[in-house]
Amino acid sequence: MKLAITMVVLNLLSISSSSPDFGFDNSVLKMKPWPIENCSVVPDDVKCKTEVQRNCEICDDNNICKLNIVLSFPKDDSYILNLDRVYETVNRTIGDRSFEYEIKKMDDQCKAEVGLGNIIDITEWCPHVLIGLPCDYALAGVARISKYLGNYGAPLLSPSAFTYDFTNEKVNMLQEFYHLVNIGQADYRTFAEFLRLIFSKYKWKKIALMYEKSDFSEVGGENACYLVMSTIIHTEFEGFNYESGDLLQLNYSSSSGYNTFLKEKVGVNYGIILTCASHTNIRKIMIEAARIGMMDRKEYLFFNFALYNNAIYPETPWYDPDDTESNNDLAQKGFESLLTLYPYREAEFKNVELQKFRGSFYLRDIEESLLMYVDTIEENIQNKKSLKGCDIIQSFRGKVYPSTGNSTVTLNCNVQRLSTFALVAQTKGRSKIIGTYSIVNKSIGWWDPDDYIFPEDDPPCGFDLSKCPTYDTVNVLLISLICVILVALFIVGGVFYRHYRFKSEVYSQAWKVSYDDIVFLSKDRRSSIHSITTMKEIDEMSLAGDKQLFATIGYYKSIRVAIKKLPDIKINPNHQQLIELKAMKDLSNDNLVKFYGACIECPNNCLLIEYCQKGSLQDILENPEYNLDWTFRMSLIMDVARGMHYLHGSPIKSHGALKSSNCLVDSRFVLKISDFGLHFLRGNDKNDDADINSYQYWKKYLWTAPELLRMVNPPPAGTQKGDIYSFAIIMQEVIMREGVFYVKDSTLEPKEIVEIVRKGPDDNNKTLRPTVSSENVNEQVDEITSLIEKCWSEDPHDRPDFNILKSKLRQMNQKYV
Incomplete structure (x- = not known):
């Protein structure tokens, strides 16, 4: 109620002819206010004409x-x-x-x-x-x-x-x-007018533009932010000196890109920066601005245009509970130098929080x-x-219509709805309206910035102090040289120490397992076994293979493990292979199968990995006893995405054989990815082509990306983009439960499918991909289908990475929680 009353008061201040001008010069605006009554601006002879008339009356002769x-x-x-x-x-x-x-x-x-x-x-x-x-x-x-x-x-x-x-x-x-x-x-023109009055008051003449052109596309369509900036430059800011900043076109569309743009394009030349970015992106921009020191001396000021308020917490938009404390501190510091222009209703923060959905x-x-x-x-x-x-x-024209509640629809003589805009600042970490602008008479209706600092448009010193005068140059240079030498010595010492420590860890071979330390659950092993059990336990799993394998189960240091036999050859790992073994041992993620170590005592070569009781994802999908609801399916897909996101960011880099049979499920139904890395150990069984015409031989290639199928000697570890393609095939398997590469109404054999995929698009530019539909689930799959299609795009560059996929899937998953 308090906000509603405030809105009415502010509107009255805007309409009143005696309202204070707060030091703003309205004459700088290019378009005069439209009247809201006595709309005589419309000539009588052109009010109602049309070049084409047809019998389209609303009421017929019978008044129906x-x-x-x-x-x-x-x-x-x-x-x-x-x-x-x-x-x-x-x-x-x-x-x-x-x-x-x-x-x-x-x-x-x-x-x-x-x-x-x-x-x-x-x-x-x-x-x-x-x-x-x-x-x-x-x-x-x-x-x-x-x-x-x-x-x-x-x-x-x-x-x-x-x-x-x-x-x-x-x-x-x-x-x-x-x-x-x-x-x-x-509307964008009103944003520009509000900003133009502020620029006139503080005598700013140059600006830097910085925008994600497709942000707010959910409201204004494609290129919404590009059109905001275009309106500003082509209406009220003609003749201004500006630096254009289409971040996507300039390849600056990321946190590191924002950092580079702020340093190189904004730099020490522009103190006023106009942005158009969603809450997520403007927060990243302000973090990077604070990180490089733009807020240290209050020499920079950012204005962001927002069509609606999509901050998680509108009153404290800098805060993100899922981010780190250091980033939240940087964001709060950055937001102190950010002013956001909103339609006034988006600055009524309590009402915004109560919306059923943002932008309603x-x-x-x-x-x-x-x-x-x-x-x-x-x-x-x-x-x-x-x-x-x-x-x-x-x-x-000039219509005043009393709507629901306290709302009134008022149109001016140009049939444009009258509205008010707000300028929001952050003071002591909380949002506060410091100014309003009314479309009624195109003037500032309220202005109370208190002690807010409005800097010059040309930073006196710049974020890096490169424009500030220096004193006692010789001493400064001498001290700087000493500091550089000390820092260099510290860095070199640190590098040598880290190198020594890393080398020591590599050659300590913590991954190495003695065969005598493995306890097999088998009747025909050594007598020491019988002190534990006399049973022979064999579990059917899908370890590092292209078909169902039987994995021996045992114990290593009281931990139950799955034991994968390796070829009986002498193995002497070189330096690079030792580094990879160390990296495998160091991996730790809930969605990756834990590697406990390897035994390379020929003829007892084997790998010891985490035991997963439920077998593979392929087993579960093919078992009709498992009733997988949509939430469970999304959970399995999310587990794969989390594991692959971690793997792609690790020293292992990529998988190369991602498939449902290499996704294992433990007793808690947590999915864990297996069969990655150590290709110098696994390679011999992967290259077995003795049965090249068999069904199983070709089936293992159904998860392989087309660009890899075309290679004569594809890399054993595959590629990250190839893993994205394999992930898409797995998502289709989980959704449809019809087996790998299910194509509706098709009788193609695996070999035929692989050959068609390898050839690429046909004469009609169509590619062969599995069928994805909602016929096997009681959910709408349109959104995830679109994601799958991007993941198995013919062009690897069109496939998103797992960072994006994890975020998209989390958003989808929240709808079903």
């Missing part, structure tokens, strides 16, 4: 009225305003009316050609009102032709229309976006504008007023 409503949104549920979510809201909102209505749902896929094509296809259906097209590229084409649709044009109610083109003058039919109604409470305010914009539209139609039917689309648009 039917309203045709088009919803055009992307169906993909990664968008906040997706088709199904909006349809549910619209159906609920319209309620009982004196007229009939029909709704057509159209998936515009956030693409211009699809959105325009959909509307053209239903022209004869006579749409009376269009709602949607949240992506600006898709919106533009449809907005241009809306004047030719329905009954003398169809009003287009858009919750986005962010780009500056959509806020240009549209007061007559000769202007391209005449039927477009901006019903949302955010845009859904409320649709609800309120739809009520305004249908109430207008109903009123005009009852009062026998014009129902022409162009007349409805004209009636919206």
Whole structure:
């Protein structure tokens, strides 16, 4: 309630002609405020004309009225305003009316050609009102032709229309976006105007742009942040000296990339940096800025544009409970030099936290504008007023519509919804509004920065102090030289010590196992066995092989282990192989099979690894007694991803033989990956091609990436991108439970499948891949199917790494917890 009252007060301050100017010069803005009443700016002779008229009246001669409503949104549920979510809201909102209505749902896929094509296809259906097209590229084409649709044009109610083109003058039919109604409470031009007034006050003339161009695509579509920056530069900031910063195009789109961009592009030349990035990315940027010292002397100031508030904790956006304490400290320090521009409602932090999902305010914009539209139609039917689309648009100019609760929809004479924007700072670690800007009269309605520091646009010293004057140069150089020598000696000493220690650990051979220390559970072993047991225990497992193998079970230092026999040859590991054995011994991860050691006493060569009671993932998938629900399947997939993420970051680097038979399951149903590394020991049984025409021989290649199949001598350890492909095949196995490389309605043998995959795309640029569908599970698999398809892309460079995969899978898994 307190926030609502504050909002009303701030709006009143913005509208009042006697409100203080706080030292801002509104004359610098290029566009004057639009009036909100007496909309005489629209000439009478161009109010309602159309080049094409057709029989699309809402009411027929018998006064039976039917309203045709088009919803055009992307169906993909990664968008906040997706088709199904909006349809549910619209159906609920319209309620009982004196007229009939029909709704057509159209998936515009956030693409211009699809959105325009959909509307053209239903022209004869006579749409009376269009709602949607949240992506600006898709919106533009449809907005241009809306004047030719329905009954003398169809009003287009858009919750986005962010780009500056959509806020240009549209007061007559000769202007391209005449039927477009901006019903949302955010637009890029207003962001630019707010910022321009601040720049004018502090006399800033140069800026650095830094943006992830596709951030906020879930609200504004592809290239949302690129369009923000384009609007700023082409409206209020023409003539400014700026450094362009498309991070993706410049290959700076990562934490290390942010660090490099800040050092090399921003450097000591720009003190004011404009960013457009999601909460996750802006936090990474501010961490890197604090890390290199940009906040040490308050010489830099960042402005971030945010279409909605997606911080985990809106009042303390710098804090991430899953990050380290040091990173949180850096983030808090960085956020002290960050000002965020929000639509005002996204700065009402308590309300933001209470949202069912972040960004839901845009859904409320649709609800309120739809009520305004249908109430207008109903009123005009009852009062026998014009129902022409162009007349409805004209009636919206300067309209004030009391909506639900304390909300009011007010449109100016350019049919743009009036709204207020907030500038949010961090003071003592908490978010605080220090300024507001109103679209009503294009002025600052509130400004209270207190003791917040606004630096110069040219840093006096720079983050590295390279621009600061130095004194007593000789002494400084001498001290610096001594420090450099001491540091160098320390580093060299440290390097030598680490090298000695590492070499000592390598040659200590902690991995080496004496055959006499292994206790086999077998009746025909040494007599010492009988002091433990007289049984012979053999478990069926899938160890390092291409078919089911029998692994002998035993004990080593009181630990139950699986024992894999190796060829009876003399083994003398060289230096590099000793390093690999040490690395294998040092690996420790819940989703990797633990390597206890190796015995290389010929003829008793063997490997000792962690014992996994349940056998392999392949065993479990092929056993109908196991009822795997969706949560369990996702858990198995997540275990593989965690294990491979750790393995790819370890000295082992890659697996090379990832498959379901090499994924073992322990007694707690935790999946653990096996058969990685030590290829100089395992190699002899992998290269066995004695039965080259057998089913089993070709089956083992069904998990192999096409680029590896094409190699005459592929690397034994494979490649990381090849592992991603194998992981995709495993995900398909887990989802379908139809065996490896299941292709629906196909009778292809493994050899045929391998040959087709090796050849690559056919004449129609189609590649052979397994079938993934929801026929075997009671869940929607569209989202994970898309991920699988990326993982088995023909081009290895298109496959994501396990860091990305782990994050994506965790997000999917949370939906089922």
